[in-house]
Amino acid sequence: MPLLHVLLLLPFLLAAALPWLSRLAPRLHAGWIALAGPLLLLAGFLRLRTAGDGAPLSASMPWMPSLGVNLELRLDGLAMLFALLISGIGALVVLYSIFYLDRRREAVGRFYACLLLFMGAMLGVVLSDHLIVLYGFWELTSVSSFLLIAFWHRRQASLDGALKSLLVTGMGGLAMLAGFLLLGIAGDSLRVSELIGSAEALAASPLLLPAMGLILLGVFTKSAQFPFHIWLPDAMEAPTPVSAYLHSATMVKAGLYLAARLTPLFAGQQLWYGSLTAVGLATLVYGSFRAIKQTDLKALLAYSTISQLGLVTALIGLGSVYPAGSASPYAAYGAAAAAAGLLHLLNHAAFKGALFMTAGIVDHETGTRDLRRLGGLIRFMPVTFAVSLAASLSMAGVPPLGGFLSKELFFGSALNAYRAGEGSLAALLVPAVAWTASAFTFVYSGIFAWRTFGGPARETREAAVHEPSWGLLAPPLVLAAAALLLGLAPALVAPGLLQPALLSMHPAAPDAYGELALWHGVTPELLLTAAVFAVGGLLLYAAPRWAPLHRTIRLPLSWNGMYERLLRGLDAGSEKLTAAYMDGGMRRSAGYIFVVLAAFLAIAAALAGDISVVLSGMAPVTLFEGIAVLALIAATLAVPFAQSRMMAIILTGTVGYMVVLFFVLFRAPDLALTQMIVETVSVTLFLLCFYHLPALKRERVARRTKLASGLIAGAAGLAMTLVALGALSDRKFGSISDFYLRNSYELAGGKNVVNVILVDFRGFDTMLEIVVLGIASYAIYAIIRLKWPGEAEEEGSGLRESEFRLVYEDARSNDVILQTLAKVILFLILTFSLYLLFAGHHQPGGGFIGALMTASALVLMSIAFGVRTIRKALPVDFRIVSACGISLALLTGIGSFAFGKPFLSHAFGYAQLPFFGQNELATAVLFDLGVYFTVVGITMTIILAIGRDK
Template structure:
C-alpha cells in the first residue's frame, strides 16, 4: 500500500481510536486529538504542487477486483490535488473552529469527529480515485457520513428531517450515477477515468452515450444541489455550524462540481452537455439568489447563497465545453469560463467558509440567527463584523476582494457565450448574460442583508437570549485565516494561478496541454463587465433600501406549488401507498405467507424450466432400485397420507416421525451412517418437542376434526412437489462437469491423512464451513442458555 492510499484511508483508521481517547482523556477536547491529521494531510498534499505545475501526475494502484476491472487506483493531477487541498485545509480549520464551538461537557464529541473523519476520507477517495466504481463507493460514503453529520442533533425533528432529505435525494442521484458509470464501462470496456478520456473521440458515436451522460449529470446535480434538486441543502443547515462550514462551502456540495469537471473531457463535445450543465447552472444561480433574499435565518441565507454560487460554477463549466469547438489560440472563451470556474471554486471556499463561521459565532454569542432579532452588534463584536464585511463583500463581487475577480471573469464568459455560433447559442445564448446579471443583483442584495441587518441598525437586547460579546480568540482563528486568504488572493491572484488554477484547467481539458497561461488582474479598462458591475451595485442598493416595499412579491407564490411541498407530498403518498400495499399481503396468516412463498417458487422455477427447456430425464447412469427402497418409499407415502387425514395430534406426530425415520433408513442403505445418525437424533428431538408442545393444547373439537378441502392447498402442494422432483431429476440427469467425488477419493488420504473421507471433507476441505456451523450452534446454545437463566432468575425474584 502506497502513502497515497494510506493518506485516503488514514481518516477511517483514526476513527477507530477516537472512542478510546474520548473515554480515557475526557479532560482534553477530542478535537485536539483529531486536528493533527488534516494538518498532516494538508502538508503531505502540498508537496505535489511543484510536480503538477510541471505537468506531472502521480498514479498508484492497489489491486482489488482485477477480474472485474476494479482496482483502487489513486490519481493525483491538478484537479484532484486542488480538491484534496481544499478538503484537508478547510477540514483542519473546521476542526480547530469546532473545538471552541462544541462544548465537551454538553456534546457527544467522539461521534461528531468520527462522522467528520468518515466524510473527510470519503471525499478524498472521491477526488483521487481513477476507477469509477471505487469513486462511486466513496461517493455513497459521503452521502452516508453527511447524513450522520446533518442528523447529529438527532433529538431535533428538523435535524432528522434534513438528514433524511439529503440522504434520499443524493443517494437517488448516486444510484443513477452508478448506472451511468456502468454504461461507460460497457462502452469503453474500462472503468478507468484516464482510459475513458483517451477514448473520448470514439464514445459520442455509441448509442449509450446520451443515456450515460444524463445519468452521470443526475448524480452531479443532486449532490451539488442544482435546480430542482437544491431543496435538500437548506434543510441540511440543521447540522452544527462547523458541519455547514465544511460540507456546504468547500467539500460535499463541490463533489458534483468535481464530477462535472472530471467528466468534461468525455462529454463536453456534445450539445446536450453544454446546454444541460450551463442551463441548469444559470437557472440554479438565479433561483438560489432570488430565494436567499426572503430568508430570515442567517444560515438559511447562506444555504441559498451556496445553491446560487454552485449554479454559477456549474454554468461556467458548461460554457467552458465550447473549447472543443474553437481553436484555443483564436478564441479564449474556454480560458475565461473554465478559469473563472476553477478560480471561483477556490474563492467560494474561502469567503463562504468564513461566513458560516461568522454566523456560528453570532449564534453562539447571541443565541439566535434570526435577522429580525439582530442588529447593532458592530460595537459588541468588531472583529466578527470585520470578518463579515470581508466575506459578504467578496461574495457580492466587490473589489478589492477575490470574489470580484472571479465574478468579472464570470460576466466575461457569459457575455461571450451569447455570441457563440454553436448549438443554437446565437439565439438562446442571450439568456446567459441576462440571468447572470439579475442573479448578481440579488447576490449583492442578500450579501448586504447579512452584514448590515446583523451588525448595524438598532440593537435589540430584549430579543436576544444572551448579552452579545466578541467570540474567544480560538473561535476567531479559522475565519480570520479564511478572510485573510480572501484579501491575499484578491490582491495577488497570480500566487495561485500557476500553482493551482493552470494544472486544474489542464486536467479538465487535457487536449490544451500547456499552451495557455493564466494571468489574473483587476483592471481591464472600461469594459461591459465593469458597467454590469456598476449596474449591480446601483440596482442592488436601490432594492436594499426599498426592501420593505417590494418584498411582498414572495407571498405571490402559492405554497402548494413549491418543490419542498412536492417532495413532502410525494414522500407521504409513497408511504401511504406502501402501507396499503403491505396490508394486502401482510395478513398475519402463516398459511397466506406460505402460499405467497411457494407460489413464487412454482412460477419462477417452473417458468425457468419451461423457458430455458431445462428439463431432462436420464436414469441410465443411476443405480438399480431395490426392494428395500420400494418398501421405504411406500412407508413414507403411507406416513405422509396419515398426517393429512389424522384426527388426532398424537397420530399426526407419530406419522411425521415415521417419515423422518424412514429417511434415516435410506441413509443407512446408501452407506452414510453419520447422516443417518444425525437424522435419527433430529427426528427424536423434533418428535419429543412436538409432543411437549401439543400436550398443552386443547383437544380438537368435532368441527376441527372434519377435513375441509382447499383447492389452493392442493395446487400449491402438488406444484411444489412436482417442481422439486423435476429439478432433482434434471440435476441428476445433467452432467456438465465430472463428479468432484473422484478428487476427494484421490486426495483425502494424501492431502489430509484421513481414511474416513466424510470426516476429511468436513474437517479439512470444508473446514471453515464446519467451523461456522459450529459457531452458529454455539451462539444458539448460548442464547438458549441465557433465556433459560433469565427465566429462572425472574421466577426466583417473583
C-alpha cells in the same frame, strides 16, 4: 505504502483512534487531537506539491485485483486544488469548532470522528482515479454527512434534514454508479485517466449518452442543483462548523469536482454542456432570488450557496463546449470559462466559509439567527463585522476582493457565449440571467452584512453581547483575509494552484490567469458590474419597503411538497400493497411461498423445453425396496389424518426412520447414523414438549381453505417429483464429486470422503453451521427463561406446575431393569460415541454423530434417573461447553495462519505413538473435536433448558 495512500488513510485512522486518544487526555477538547489530521494532511500535500515537478502523481495498491478494482490514486492539478481546500479549510473548521462546541455539553468525540470520516471520504473522492473507488468514497461522504447533519439527533428537524440529504444524494449516487458502469463497458476501463485517453472512441459509443445523463444526475444531486437543491436548506440543521465545511467548501463541491474531472471526456457533447449550463444558470438565478427572501441567516447562506454552486456549474458547462483540438474560432472561450469557474470555486470557499462562521458567531453570541431580531451588532462586534463585510463584499463581487475578479470573468464568459451563439435568443439568455442573478446576489450579500450589523440595535437582546473568543474569530478572519488577497494579488495562487487545475480540464489551455488584475480598462464586463451595483443598491434600499417580496408564495406544486408527498406516498403505498395480499398470518405467507415455488418450477421447465424424463438406466427395484417405499408413502399420507398429537408425532418419527432405511440402502452410512440419532433425540424432544398438552383438537377449517391447501400441496409435490426425475434424466454437465473422491486421501489424509468434505474441503461451512446451531441453542435457552407478561396466571390453566415437576424434574423411572441396564449401556454408548468421533476421518462417524450419540446417552440417563441426577452428576454448564467447542474449532482454523496458510487449512502426518502404534495425526480431528463439544453442548442445553422450565 505510497505517501498518497498514507495521506488518504490518515483521517480514517485518526477517526478510529480518537476515542482512545481522547481517553488518554480526558480534560482536553477532542478537537485539539482531531486538528492534527487536517494539519498533517495540509503539510503532506504542500510537501508533495513542492516536491513534484508539476507532473501528476500516481500510486496504486491492490484491493480487488480479480475484479480489476484497485486503489488507484492520482494527484494532478485539479485533485491538488481540492485536496488543499479540504485539508486547509478542514483545519480552520476544526479550530473553530473547538470553541463552538462545548466539551461538557456536546458529544465532541462522536463529532470529530464523523468529521474526520467525512474528510477522508472527501479526499478519497478527489484522489481516486478509479471510478468504482471514487463511487465508494462518494457514498461515504453522503453517509458521513448524514451523521454530521443528524449530530443533534434528538431534534426531529435534524433527523429529517439528514434523511433528506441522504435520500437525494444517495439516489443521485446510485444513478451515477450506473453511469460509471456504462462508461466502463463503453470504454473498456474504469480508470478516469485511461478513459480520457480513449475519449474519441468513446464518443462513438451508443452507451455514452445514457452514461452521461446518469452521471449528470449524480453531479446535480450532490451539488444541490435545481430541482435537487431541496436538501441543502434543510441540512442547515447541522452544527454551524459542519455547514461551513460541508455545505460551502467540500461536500457540495464534489459534484463540481466530478463535472470538472470528466470535462476532457465529455467536452463537446451537447447533452453534457447544455444541461450543465442550463441547470447551472437556473439554479443561479433561482437560488439568488430565494436567498433574498430568507429571514434566517443560515437559510440565506444556504440559498446563496445553491446559487453560487449554480454559477460554477454553468461555468464548467460553458467550459466544456469545445472539445480539445476543436477547430471552432471560439475554442479559446472554453478554457476561459473553466478558468473562471475554478477561480470562483476558490473564492467561494473563502468567503462562504467565513460567512458561515460569522453566522455561527452571531448565533453563538446573541442566541438567534433571525434577521428580524438582529441589527446594530457593529457596536458590539466590530471585528466580526469587518470579517463579514469583507466576505459579503467578495460575494457581491465588489473590488478589490477576490469575488470581483471571478464575477468579471463570469460576465466575460457569459458575453463570450452570446458572441459564440451569434445572436440567437438562447445565447442572449446567458448574459441576461448572469446579470440578473448578480444583482440579486448583491442584494442578499448586503442583507447579510447590513441587516445583521447595521441599523439600530434591538432592545430584545440580553446586554452581554461582545466579541467572541479568539478561537471563533481567527478562522473566519483568515478566510476573509484570503478573500481579500485573492483580489489584490491573484498571482500568489493562480500560477501554482489554479493553472495546473485548469490543465487537468483543458490540457492545452494557455495561461489564463496572467492578465488578471483589478483594473483592466473600461470593458463591457465592467459596465455590467457597474449596472449590477447600481440596480442592486437600489433594490437593497427598496427591499425592506417592498411588501410583495415578503409575502410567502404558496405554489400548489413546490419541490419540497413533492418530495414529502413522494415520501409519504411511498410509505402509505407500500403499506397498502402489503396489506392487499398479506394478512399477517403465517398460513397465507407460507401459501404464497409454495405457490411461487410450484409456478416458477413450472415456468422454468416450460422455458427450458428440452427436459425429458428418461426411465431407462435406473436402478432396479427389489421387492423389499418396493415395500419400503410404499410404507414410507403410506406413513406420510397418514400424518395429516392423525387424530392425536401422539399419533402424529409417532407417524412422523416413522417417516424419519424409513428415511434412515433408505440411507442404509443407498450406501450412505454417515447419513444413516446421524439421521437415526437425530430422529431419536427429536422424538424425545417432541414428546417432552407435547406429551402433557391437551389432545390435538380437530381443526375446524372451512372446506374451501382445505381445498386450497390441498391444491397448493399437490402442485408443490408434483413439482418436486418432476424436479427429481428431471435432474436424473438429463445431465448437462459433470459432477464435481470426482475431485473429492480423487483427492480426499492425498490432500486431506482421510478415507471417509463425506467427513473429509465436511471438516476439510468445506470446513468453513461446517464452522458456520455449528455457529448457527449455537445461536439456536441460546435462543431456546432464552425463550424458556423468558417470562412472558401474564404467564403466571396462565400457568394454572395450562400445565399445572406440580404435575410438571412430577413428570419431568423429579420423575425417574420405577423400572429397575431400565435403571440397571442404563448404567451399563451408558458406558457402552459413551465409548462407542468416542470411537465414532475419532474414527470419523476414515470410517463412518465424525464429530456430529459422536456428539449426538453422547447426548442420547445423557438423555437415556435423564429418563432413567431424572434430570436432577444428571445435573448433580455432571455439574457442567453446557452452554460453556458449546462455547468452548466453537472456540476450539475457530482456533484450529486460526492456527493455520501461523503457518502462512489460509483460514482452516488442515495438516496431517503419521507418527509412532507409544501404545497406539503407527497413527495418523490430523488437525482435522482437532476441528472435529470442536464440532463434537459444540454439538454436545447444544443438544444438552436444549434438552436441559426444557427440563429446567417449571
